[in-house]
Amino acid sequence: MAHSETTTEQIGRIEPLFNVIEAEPGVIESDVLDTLTSEREDLIADVQDPALGDLVEAELGRTIERLESTKLETLLALADRMDLPDEIVEPLEETKTEATKGLERAKELTEI
Known part of the structure; x- marks a missing residue:
């Protein structure tokens, strides 16, 4: 349930980025x-x-957190190469940090 809430927050954070890059x-x-x-x-x-x-x-x-992290790393690399503004990069970085923490939590669960 907590993961679902985090995912909803991440979507809310990333959706406005489409307006900045003028995409749907x-x-x-x-x-x-x-x-x-x-x-x-x-x-x-x-x-x-x-x-x-x-x-x-x-x-x-x-597995899903690893996939998310990889996709976010790619998006951040593209944002860097395109020299996109902080208003795009910062939400991606925050979401990447959350995905990394989610992966760490999931690892802990499997080690118990």
Whole structure:
């Protein structure tokens, strides 16, 4: 639930950037996320032990946070090369920091 709230905040922070670059936000299809979700559903369906189910969920969270971090690194590199203003770079950097912290939290959950 906390992750969902953070994601909503991140979307709210990033959506205004589209106005600055004069682009329309939209839904981006992701085969990677679709595959991860499908794999998760298959694994959860087979797991009888709730602790193992939690481990599967935590591992999915780690994978998604890694993916987010990689995408944000790419966006930040593009912003740098395009010499975009701080009003674009700062929200991306803040979101990247949150993704990194999310990855660290997910790692901690799988180490317990």
